[in-house]
Amino acid sequence: MIVVTFAAILFAAWLxxxxxxxxxxxxxxAYQIALSPLVGGACRFRPTCSAYMYSAxxxxxxxxGCLLGVFRVARCQPLCRGGFDPP
Known part of the structure; x- marks a missing residue:
């Protein structure tokens, strides 16, 4: 009989x-290296949206992390004040 503990399931999910x-x-x-220089300094936040998503x-x-990054990119528009926004 194999006994699987809750801790083992959590560890497997984390892994x-x-x-x-x-x-x-x-x-x-890859986006930061290849495409970001072509777009220019369009991000209204510090750190940039891609750096924020990488960190998240x-x-x-x-x-x-992807949900936080998507919400951050959605806020990165002209009506938003921008500024410092760490993950």
Whole structure:
């Protein structure tokens, strides 16, 4: 009989989230290197939206980090005041 504890399930979920973060972080870094210089300094916030999303995914995992990043990009528009907004 195999006994799976709740801690083992949480650890497996954490490990899966960390593994999923690697390609997401690589995609964000590729955007920062290849496309961001072409767009110019359009972000109204510091850190920039891509740096914010990179930090959020690193800190909170793929699901929460991507949600935070999407909400941040949605706020990055002319009607928003902008400024310093850490993740």
């Amino acid at each position: 899966l989230d960390r593994a999923a973060a690697v390609p997401v972080l690589a995609a964000i870094k 995914v690193s800190r909170y995992g793929v699901v929460i």
